[in-house]
Structure formats: structure tokens, C-alpha cells
Amino acid sequence: MSDGFDPELVPDARGATRRPEPECPVEVALAAISGRWTTLVLRELTAGPRSFGELRAALPTVSAKVLTDRLAELTRRGLVGKEVHAGFPTRTSYQLTTAGKRLRPLLVELYRTGAALLAETT
Amino acid sequence: MSDGFDPELVPDARGATRRPEPECPVEVALAAISGRWTTLVLRELTAGPRSFGELRAALPTVSAKVLTDRLAELTRRGLVGKEVHAGFPTRTSYQLTTAGKRLRPLLVELYRTGAALLAETT
């Protein structure tokens, strides 16, 4: 019943699809880190909780709309948690959830792989 | 001179950017696997060399244009090699280069992470 794929690459049936499926683990992971600025936001939050303004300060050229979009999507996926502290001015705090912290090894591997590719062509 | 980031996540200055930079290793790796169908094409080629038609047969609902686009981009990046065997009908063969094979651990990690995220919410 082999599907012809390396079992380490495709360990179970969910990865043996013939087209992009949102339920495929690879697509799930890609969706989590996809979108411009997303990995940078995750990098910031990996260092600890951050407010909206702190994120903007760390990433000065991201627009408010895009940052809001990224945080909303990450929150929707359960990767980031949001706390609003009442008062004026309003203070918020974004932080990685347990699920969000699971992205860490993937980010490390992204860096490793990218560095290897860069070294290859140089 | 710490930048405040975890040194495993951001091992050198190339990862300490304040906006998306094409030279950042993370962006390089993301670019390599980005685009719909790309990881599926890579999965097929990981199993061995494939012709254009074989790839279409394995991924029946991908259009010729998109498949061409993906193969051209992967080839341009030096991740995939192309051999054209003269004759009629024309036969081609696409295969992973040494650089392309370096994407394998990343694909494995994508699957692992995605599976972990799916397990988390279920």
C-alpha cells in the first residue's frame, strides 16, 4: 500500500493528496506562517509579550492595517493571545499561545534552510 | 550587543531585520516553498525525476500554466534541474538539484508542525 513517497516526508495519508488541501498538515503549517510580515511578528512575540505600539516600533514600516490583519489572523488560528487592559490610553498585549510556541522549531528550520541555500549559490 | 532575540531563532545579523528582506535566510527559504502547489511539486520530485506529464498525472487539477510557472521558478532558483530529451514527442525530465534536496528537512518540519497544530485544536 505504498504511495511511493518517502515515509518521513509523507508519514500518513493526510500528506498524500493530489491537490492543496487545507487539512493537510503541510498546508496548516504554511498557513500559520504565510503572509508578508508574519514571521517577523512571530519573531517579536517569541521574545516576549508585546503591545501593538511596541510591534510597530520594532517593525517601523509595517502599516497599521497589515499589522492588525496579521495579529487578527494569528489570533483566529489560536497562535496568539490578546489581552486588553482598560484605561486611557488603551493598552493591549499580544503573546504567543502554547500552540504558537510550537512554531519555533519551524522558524529555526526556515532560517537554517535559507542560510544553507544562500551558502550554496555563493 | 544582544538584539534581544533568542540566538537559536536569530543566529546572526541577517535575521535581525526590521522589515522583510529578500536576503534574510527566512525569506529565502519561504520564497523557495511559497506559492500554491509548490510543496506538492517538491514532494513529487523528492520521489525521483519526473516528466511534465507525470507531474500533471500526479496532480491532475493543476493547470499547465501554473505547473509551468512553478517549475520555472524552482529552476530559476536553482532548486530544480531540467533535461530535455530531443525527439518527437519531446520528453523532459525535472529533478531536484543538490540545493533542492536541502529543502527536505524543511518539508519534514512543516509536516511535523502542522500535525502538532492540528492535534492541539482537536
Added chain:
DNA sequence: CGGGATCCTTACGGATACTG
């Protein structure tokens, strides 16, 4: 401070038809 509401532009993916 922390966004929401608009508007705009372009990049991407897909469908269809055709060619060496």
C-alpha cells in the same frame, strides 16, 4: 494608544485555446 473604514493597485491563480 489602538485600531477601524476606505480606496487603490498589483500579483497571483485559474480557465481556455493554440503551437512546435
Added chain:
DNA sequence: CAGTATCCGTAAGGATCCCG
């Protein structure tokens, strides 16, 4: 067989202005 050439709709990213 292995693509190329067009055309098209959508969605993503970004700029600007406004509000609680």
C-alpha cells in the same frame, strides 16, 4: 508531449484618513 499565449476575477498588501 510539453509547453505558450491570453484573458480574467479575486485577494493581498499598502496608503490615507478617521474614531473611541
